[in-house]
Amino acid sequence: MDLVDGYVKAVAKALPEEQREDIIGELSEDLRSEIEDRQKTLGRPLTEEEQENLLRQRGNPWLLAARYRQDQRSVAFGRQIIGPVLYPFYVKVLSFNLGLTFLIVGGIFVALAVSGQRISYNDIASTCLLQFLIQFGVVTLIFSLVDRHLTKHPDRWHIKAKNGKFRLDLQIERDMQVRIGSHPGEVSRFESLSTIVASVVALVWWTAVQSHPFLIFGPAAAFLNLAPVWHQIYFPIVVLTDLEIVRAIINLVRPDWTQFRAIARVILQAGALAVACFAIRAANWVTPGSPVADKAGTYLQVAHIVNLCLLYVFVGAAILSVGTILFRISELIQRRRPRGGAREVAPADKKQN
């Protein structure tokens, strides 16, 4: 396989199946004719670099494929967030994810029904709706970010050789690295924005869990209840999440306040550790629901297993918190330590608070 094949293959992936063979045959022929033509003019074969330049002139394979497609649908909420280039991939991924999720959820409900559990339509509808919203939100967010990358950097791609095969690399990772790495003295706005979105989603979920335990237990909410400790740690967790949102908003406005972020992270992590320790002390996190005479023993057993699993989760979270706090503190100390005598103050450092 050569570079041209790699390019053509990348275009083919984004083409509708019924037209693929035809378009690819023609595109491949056009590329080879142009290469031959240039070789005749130069009187020698084209180097790999020259071939890559020629392909680069043709443009991003996905954008090229989109021009052949008649389906120009897109996703828009006010303004377009997923354009016609990615729309077919978006629909495929979302359909696959939803199909798989509903298959699993369906399987769980069938298993519960077979084992004699009572399942209401309300449980099924709310579980399906929640899964739909999660999948829709996550897949749409990821695709909108890729679409933004494609729109902003249509020329940022190359055909990458790997194990003798060539494949399209959209260099999205490089985009992220460049954004974070090119300004080492700043907090990436992308990171701050992601933190705000993730924290708001977590906050909504955490609040909803208090009154709708199925959001955490799924169908098992029919026979498991949250222990009182969850209500006790509800408010501290809300406060910690709110503070993280405030921290991210401040860093969104002032990305150069890196030291503020470092200190805030240590404080918030310490708060999370305190909450985890409080939760560990409770020892019981779930209780069996309204017992039915013949199932009481089973429910008790399930609650015991869940409590044991949660113990490991909380202990693991506490250990992770301690490790993170130590790491962040060592980062702060290193930041304050002068590096090998007098040095000039870089412009980025000057701006730091």
Add this chain to the structure above:
Amino acid sequence: MTPGTDNHELFENLRLELRRGSLVLAVLAALRKEHYGYTLRKTLADRGMTIDEGTLYPLLRRLESHGLLVSEWREEEKRNKRFYRLSPHGKEMFKQLMTEWQSISTSLNGML
């Protein structure tokens, strides 16, 4: 963005719009004689109508789907190539478009 770059962008957009309308006519004119994609592109470029592949091939498909072109795959120089030419309906349409073009051209020349 400076007024200079704004102006340049506006000019580019208007220029593309102007050319887009005449591309169909240029392609139909060139395909009075049979061509495969690459030679068609070269012929157009040699006559000053440079067109990138990403525009040309989808346009050929569109014209073929409207019945203005016919195409066939044939082997030439040991490679399979798709040859295009005007269909009888395409020839008719080309004549009408030519008349329209000449009328627009005469009107514009009188104004410019």
